[in-house]
Amino acid sequence: MAAFSKRTGKKVRPHAKTHKSPVIARMQLDRGAIGLCCAKLGEAEVLADAGIGPLHITTEIAGQPKIARLVALRRRADVMVAVDDMEVARALSDAMRAAGLVLDVLVDVNVGQERTGVAPESAGELAACVASLAGLRLKGIQAYEGHLQHVYKEAERRAKWRDCADRMLRAREAILQRQLPVEIVSTAGTGTCAFAAELPEVTEVQAGSYPFMDCDYAKVEGLPYETSLTVLASVVSRQRGDTAVIDAGWKALSTDSGLPVVKGRPDLQYAPKGDEHGGVKGARLAPGERIELVPSHCDTTVNLHEQYVCVGRGTVEAVWPIIARGRIQ
Amino acid sequence: MAAFSKRTGKKVRPHAKTHKSPVIARMQLDRGAIGLCCAKLGEAEVLADAGIGPLHITTEIAGQPKIARLVALRRRADVMVAVDDMEVARALSDAMRAAGLVLDVLVDVNVGQERTGVAPESAGELAACVASLAGLRLKGIQAYEGHLQHVYKEAERRAKWRDCADRMLRAREAILQRQLPVEIVSTAGTGTCAFAAELPEVTEVQAGSYPFMDCDYAKVEGLPYETSLTVLASVVSRQRGDTAVIDAGWKALSTDSGLPVVKGRPDLQYAPKGDEHGGVKGARLAPGERIELVPSHCDTTVNLHEQYVCVGRGTVEAVWPIIARGRIQ
Numbered sequence: 014m015a016a017f018s019k020r021t022g023k024k025v026r027p028h029a030k031t032h033k034s035p036v037i038a039r040m041q042l043d044r045g046a047i048g049l050c051c052a053k054l055g056e057a058e059v060l061a062d063a064g065i066g067p068l069h070i071t072t073e074i075a076g077q078p079k080i081a082r083l084v085a086l087r088r089r090a091d092v093m094v095a096v097d098d099m100e101v102a103r104a105l106s107d108a109m110r111a112a113g114l115v116l117d118v119l120v121d122v123n124v125g126q127e128r129t130g131v132a133p134e135s136a137g138e139l140a141a142c143v144a145s146l147a148g149l150r151l152k153g154i155q156a157y158e159g160h161l162q163h164v165y166k167e168a169e170r171r172a173k174w175r176d177c178a179d180r181m182l183r184a185r186e187a188i189l190q191r192q193l194p195v196e197i198v199s200t201a202g203t204g205t206c207a208f209a210a211e212l213p214e215v216t217e218v219q220a221g222s223y224p225f226m227d228c229d230y231a232k233v234e235g236l237p238y239e240t241s242l243t244v245l246a247s248v249v250s251r252q253r254g255d256t257a258v259i260d261a262g263w264k265a266l267s268t269d270s271g272l273p274v275v276k277g278r279p280d281l282q283y284a285p286k287g288d289e290h291g292g293v294k295g296a297r298l299a300p301g302e303r304i305e306l307v308p309s310h311c312d313t314t315v316n317l318h319e320q321y322v323c324v325g326r327g328t329v330e331a332v333w334p335i336i337a338r339g340r341i342q
Numbered sequence: 343m344a345a346f347s348k349r350t351g352k353k354v355r356p357h358a359k360t361h362k363s364p365v366i367a368r369m370q371l372d373r374g375a376i377g378l379c380c381a382k383l384g385e386a387e388v389l390a391d392a393g394i395g396p397l398h399i400t401t402e403i404a405g406q407p408k409i410a411r412l413v414a415l416r417r418r419a420d421v422m423v424a425v426d427d428m429e430v431a432r433a434l435s436d437a438m439r440a441a442g443l444v445l446d447v448l449v450d451v452n453v454g455q456e457r458t459g460v461a462p463e464s465a466g467e468l469a470a471c472v473a474s475l476a477g478l479r480l481k482g483i484q485a486y487e488g489h490l491q492h493v494y495k496e497a498e499r500r501a502k503w504r505d506c507a508d509r510m511l512r513a514r515e516a517i518l519q520r521q522l523p524v525e526i527v528s529t530a531g532t533g534t535c536a537f538a539a540e541l542p543e544v545t546e547v548q549a550g551s552y553p554f555m556d557c558d559y560a561k562v563e564g565l566p567y568e569t570s571l572t573v574l575a576s577v578v579s580r581q582r583g584d585t586a587v588i589d590a591g592w593k594a595l596s597t598d599s600g601l602p603v604v605k606g607r608p609d610l611q612y613a614p615k616g617d618e619h620g621g622v623k624g625a626r627l628a629p630g631e632r633i634e635l636v637p638s639h640c641d642t643t644v645n646l647h648e649q650y651v652c653v654g655r656g657t658v659e660a661v662w663p664i665i666a667r668g669r670i671q
Contacts (some may be wrong), residue, residue: 292457
């Protein structure tokens with residue numbers, strides 16, 4: 014990703030929701046990242062505590078308890094947020110103004126994921142509202158096409174991305190037409206950043222999964238990243254014929270994106286066996302024997318664990334806590 | 343569950359894999375539980391550290407690293423384990439003998455879940471092996487019918503349970519025929535303990551979910567337990583018409599058993615929106631507005647969170663850490 018940034022001139026603001034680790038965030042900054050994205054305020058609080066910044070919170074922040082936390086965080090850290098609602102923008106403005114602070118803001122644009130964000134044609138009006146409010150500083154737009162990251166076929170992904178790009182560019186244009194600044198155009202994940210790099214209007218990408226990947230991302234054509242993340246499991250029982258039972262179930266491996274695969278053993282298949290157990294079909298494995306599983310979704314699997322055990326040259330070289338695990342608010 | 347135990351005379355050894363909390367374990371002991379079940383060694387270590395016991399580990403333990411931890415745990419705690427393999431029994435015996443310890447053992451019987459456990463007709467042979475090994479003390483059988491807990495219709499659940507009960511009783515008989523002891527017959531979860539109570543041979547139940555329940559368990563006919571566990575979420579965006587976007591996605595609510603439901607609002611439906619977000623269809627909710635979600639599976643949802651916020655009489659009365667969260671090995 015550092016090489017991508019050098020080659021394309023696009024800045025990288027990696028998403029910390031994948032790794033939830035200040036150690037990895039620091040490695041990304043050392044390799045040229047301009048800051049970190051966080052999904053939630055709680056993640057940003059943990060990274061700020063570890064001296065990581067600047068931080069951009071990609072999910073909208075609303076309601077007085079969270080706004081009070083955001084004010085406290087802004088006092089001690091360089092924080093930017095995404096906004097998609099005028100009433101919320103006014104509440105943020107009131108809070109920042111009262112605290113004597115200024116908060117950087119990206120207008121969140123719905124480019125097709127249909128989750129958060131305003132329609133492109135409403136981006137100008139929201140930007141004007143933000144620009145008019147004391148305590149807020151309009152920096153540009155966030156246009157994340159999360160629904161395209163796992164479209165496996167490159168041609169299909171590119172074609173769908175083109176629609177998202179059009180919406181992103183229309184939103185940018187709508188803001189510029191009002192003589193307002195769009196310094197930042199923040200977009201793309203691991204699956205689409207190569208496309209985003211082709212647009213001169215894009216200033217940065219928000220990719221998160223590239224350090225780890227997973228067995229679903231591995232199916233996405235055209236990505237240069239290798240899978241680095243596995244869950245180590247061991248056999249607890251061999252009483253079911255050619256299906257060994259291991260100690261890794263739904264509490265060890267997320268299920269939102271399908272089943273994990275057994276690393277280096279295409280002859281073996283994982284079969285669900287509940288919260289605490291998994292089945293491994295295809296070979297007779299002995300109790301205590303170990304296998305490595307490549308998760309189907311890195312973000313939600315990392316969120317289940319307490320630490321990374323970092324293995325290099327056949328030995329454990331480091332153990333890093335997943336400090337922001339569970340910080341979902 | 344305490345009333346059930348008094349009424350039926352069956353002992354209760356609640357399963358800590360659901361709550362992963364020494365505080366709740368202590369409450370269960372105070373209400374008459376004879377000890378706690380743990381799914382994994384890591385869970386048992388945390389409970390032992392908190393002075394909770396005796397402990398029974400329901401998943402087989404195999405491999406030297408885990409056996410070494412079990413020896414260390416046995417030195418300081420009253421621990422029993424499930425065994426389904428003669429080779430593993432011998433390894434446990436060697437380790438316990440070398441340490442000058444004795445470990446209580448239940449023979450794990452496969453009563454139809456097809457996960458761990460020996461066939462009923464092999465229970466006698468395995469029991470004889472365990473009984474012959476120094477450092478191990480044969481206590482009886484574990485016969486858990488996990489696959490029946492969520493069979494919604496009571497008549498169907500009972501009919502299927504009858505087969506499991508037959509297998510359990512055959513295993514017990516096979517051991518008794520060898521003049522070996524079956525002091526303990528440990529079986530049943532929240533969904534089947536009422537049936538198990540009808541058998542004089544059953545000594546205890548392993549129910550875990552009853553303190554919390556969930557929206558899937560709520561569909562199981564004939565259970566007297568109420569739902570107590572919810573996830574508090576707040577609206578972050580209202581740009582998608584009648585679907586509000588909230589801050590609770592796959593990292594806040596497990597997906598292995600379906601979708602959560604909105605507590606007290608049958609007019610609202612949860613819709614998945616990825617790791618960090620959820621959708622709530624059916625009403626226009628304002629940013630910052632809060633809703634409570636009843637998870638579809640209490641065990642795997644609890645495992646995502648750091649703490650219980652205990653609310654009574656409209657106020658927060660306690661905050662309990664989920665200390666054994668993530669202890670999956």
